[in-house]
Amino acid sequence: MLGEYRISGRRAADISASIERVVGAGELRPGQSLPPMRELAEQLGVNPNTVAAAYRTLRERGVIETAGRRGSRVRPAPATTGRDHIRVEVPEGVRDVAQGNPDPALLPPLAGAFAAAAAEGDREPVLYGGLAVEPELARIARTGLDADGVPDGPLAVVSGALDGVERVLAAHLKPGDTVAVEDPGWGRTLDLVPALGLRTVPVGVDGEGPRAQDVRRALESGARALIVTDRAQNPTGAAVSAPRARALRAVLREHPEVLLIEDDHGHGIVDVPLHPLAGTTRHWAFVRSAAKAYGPDMRLAVLTGDGVTVDRVRGRHRLGPGWVSRLMQRALFRLWADGVVDTAQVAASYGRRRDALIGALDRRGVASYGRSGMNVWVPVPDETGAVARLLHAGWAVAPGARFRLSAPPGIRVTVSTLAEPEIESLADAIASAVGPAPARSYD
16 A cells, blocks of 8 residues: 555556556546655565556656656646546536537538549549548648648648647657647647657647747747647637747747647638748648538548658558548548638638627627637636536536646637527626636737
């Protein structure tokens, strides 16, 4: 018995599994120290090298971290306690504006594109050893990237934006390396980084994207990678502006060895221009997802980058799934080629709802933010209380804890399905739940 929790095992694998079980059960809490390796080895009757191997496995899995002379401790956000657990159970009759889904009415029909792709597959079946990227999809994707100023580079196709981010991080970094991430930022990214055994360092965000001074501070402190959301940043709605892009490029030029990853998951639902940072550093990747514009089940993204990065991603992909379904790739090509999504119309629809809610909150003395995409971020003094009071008032919103590291508390409201008559009542409920909020820098 060690403290109030039990660690057991004779082999490194058994010891690491035992520790991970007590972390998952909450018996070892985030920030709590583990026994020194020699002390644990003595109590278990094993060689200290066995405990060292167990601790190394836990570091690589993102469960613990080493804090120099202070020894090893449970990570503040271990992979075993993901942010998906921080969500609101929505009772019947409560309006759900927490999920972050697109408006189904704005998603295009997919049957025709998939039928045509299937017919092509019947004529020319995809077999082992074939191309991993559909040539027509690569061509139309490259045309779009060129138009948006993304530097030329080889292409890969991955299973969504987060899959691309994970593969690029794994291609370049090793456990213990530090990644600069947006804060507030996408919760899955904030969980993914420590799950890979990497450390996170928060970078503040305003309406124009990551703050350049925060990025500089993170890179000067040793961060080896930076992840940036170009548009429709989740949860704040930030979009990288031209002036901010210039400032960020200037910082990145001072750190040419930093790995830059850009996530353009808002492609197809925003009409703000793209200001890419790609190409500023030696190694970079740019990921463009189809999920927001064509539906979350379109688990497909186009990835480009420098030759080394894309080659590593392709090589590792070949050893796993091999390729993303060519049927889905052909369907996406047809959807893009036929222009079935009117980006201006979709962006305007989300923009009207977003601006209406922000305006209604402003009239009630509540600060809120959202320059692009389908979400509005509302800073609050008491996040738990605000979520509970809104739930009682008939509205389910997303707790900001799902999206934060050290940023102040907030709530995220997804406006994608809000009807005009609902906006005033929602604004009333938020104002009543949170009161006037202090100004923050999100736009």
